[in-house]
Amino acid sequence: GAVVSQHPSWVICKSGTSVKIECRSLDFQATTMFWYRQFPKQSLMLMATSNEGSKATYEQGVEKDKFLINHASLTLSTLTVTSAHPEDSSFYICSATGSGRSDEQFFGPGTRLTVL
Amino acid sequence: RKEVEQDPGPFNVPEGATVAFNCTYSNSASQSFFWYRQDCRKEPKLLMSVYSSGNEDGRFTAQLNRASQYISLLIRDSKLSDSATYLCVVNADSWGKLQFGAGTQVVVTP
Numbered sequence: 001g002a003v004v005s006q007h008p009s010w011v012i013c014k015s016g017t018s019v020k021i022e023c024r025s026l027d028f029q030a031t032t033m034f035w036y037r038q039f040p041k042q043s044l045m046l047m048a049t050s051n052e053g054s055k056a057t058y059e060q061g062v063e064k065d066k067f068l069i070n071h072a073s074l075t076l077s078t079l080t081v082t083s084a085h086p087e088d089s090s091f092y093i094c095s096a097t098g099s100g101r102s103d104e105q106f107f108g109p110g111t112r113l114t115v116l
Numbered sequence: 117r118k119e120v121e122q123d124p125g126p127f128n129v130p131e132g133a134t135v136a137f138n139c140t141y142s143n144s145a146s147q148s149f150f151w152y153r154q155d156c157r158k159e160p161k162l163l164m165s166v167y168s169s170g171n172e173d174g175r176f177t178a179q180l181n182r183a184s185q186y187i188s189l190l191i192r193d194s195k196l197s198d199s200a201t202y203l204c205v206v207n208a209d210s211w212g213k214l215q216f217g218a219g220t221q222v223v224v225t226p
Contacts, residue, residue, distance in 0.1 A: 032212055043120070043203070043218040044160065049211070093159050097212050105214060107159040 003027055004096050006108035013084055014116055020080045021111045023094030029074035030096035034105065035067075038091040050077050084115045119143060122204050122217035129194045129224050136190040137220045139204030148207040149180055151189050153200045154219060160203055163189075194224045 003026040036044040050056040050071035068080040095105040129135040149166035166178040201219035
């Protein structure tokens with residue numbers, strides 16, 4: 001149990017386009033989902049926390065108008081990178097926690113974004 | 117100063133040997149501590165939680181020193197499959213927010 005999927009697993013796009021990444025909890029209801037970004041040889045950096053049905057809480061320095069997060073259901077959260085630029089190229093990982101579970105976060109497999 | 121600091125390594129370890137490394141954290145109010153393992157280009161996977169009394173899971177032993185604010189991980193009888201980056205993770209608040217170290221790379225050699 002406790003499986004989290006992400007789609008797509010990798011994406012290459014042109015500068016200026018928008019990219020949507022989906023994060024799904026497959027076998028549990030995720031009350032909270034977290035979005036992270038990881039640059040090579042660096043730690044995972046939390047971008048935002050989203051709770052189902054409410055607005056995401058963004059970390060300091062993360063532009064909410066550039067990284068749009070929608071958590072419309074208990075099993076799906078999406079991250080849209082708007083007007084992507086090469087500096088947005090990174091590994092984006094989501095994680096989820098569910099009600100009734102421990103505080104363990106279950107991670108998706110990540111999405112590797114390359115912006116040309 | 118980083119919230120969670122780790123020696124990046126790499127720690128080159130002969131197969132069968134023991135390796136240990138630490139991580140320090142800055143938030144004295146942290147209550148939950150974890151070691152995650154991350155393979156190249158993959159997501160982190162929980163290796164073990166770290167409890168105040170220290171805990172062991174097979175060949176892996178974790179220790180917590182609250183006074184000095186550090187956590188350690190020891191791997192005994194290293195296997196080639198133990199080669200990975202080990203992430204020290206600390207909770208940042210009571211809402212599940214986690215802070216990750218940059219990881220310690222371990223390379224087990226035949």
